[in-house]
Amino acid sequence: MSGPLESIVPLQNALDQLHAAEEQLNGIPEWMSELHGEHSERLAEIAKLEEAVEAARAERRSAEGEIADAQEKLKRYQQQINQVSTQREYGALLHEIDTMKRQIQSCEELGLAAMESREQAEKDLEEQRQAFADLDQRYKTELEKWEAEKPAVAERIERLNGTVATLRERLSPGVLSQFNRLFERHGGHPLAAVRLADSSRDQRMWHCGGCNYRVRPQSVVEIRTSGSIVLCDSCKRVLFLPPEQEAEG
Ligand SMILES: [Zn+2]
Secondary structure, three states, rough: OOOOOHHHHHHHHHHHHHHHHHHHHHHHOHHHHHHHHHHHHHHHHHHHHHHHHHHHHHHHHHHHHHHHHHHHHHHHHHHHHHHHOOOHHHHHHHHHHHHHHHHHHHHHHHHHHHHHHHHHHHHHHHHHHHHHHHHHHHHHHHHHHHHHHHHHHHHHHHHHHHHHHHHHHOOOOOHHHHHHHHHOOOOOOEEEEEEEEOOOOOOEEEEEOOOOOEEOOOHHHHHHHHHOOOOOOOOOEEEEEHHHHHOOO
């Protein structure tokens, strides 16, 4: 293979490696992903328990507020008892007093339940925090190890950037802008290998490795002899011959 493909194939290869190295640098490495997952999960559980404690506190406060209101009303109704003049008014007032007493009782039950659930959540939280301390320490140690590995990855990125620049320079401006357009259009994967299909017949059949559409024999010849940019008729990726196909006549 010669022509633009000679630079485009290694350029794509370097861009793929560059992308992977950048993802690695900005993400969590494979060897600590399990610990990272566990760490995040535990952190989320702790946050959930903290929320539960806060929610139970708020519930208790609101129950206490309602109790205070009801007690205030109860006190007023009880003061009115001596001022009523009819049996009907007296009955209505007794009914109100009864309602308030029941309301206070149910609020007290709610407040008590909120206190119990807060105590439980606090107990769970304490246990979780203690269990987390060890995990957190291990996580910090691994993070430090990862930090120590980062410069090597950064160096690799720098080297790959150099390779990419060199290979880009080898392309003519027209070919480079075509490649850039196709790179954008295909989400960073503008190349497709030509695949030789198993065929019992004498005539060989080639397919696009990207979309499996048939590739014309003369296209294969063109790629092999001139290394020029030939797009798949269907998916419009740049076709190239993988080394094992290139060697074949
Ligand atoms: Zn295709």
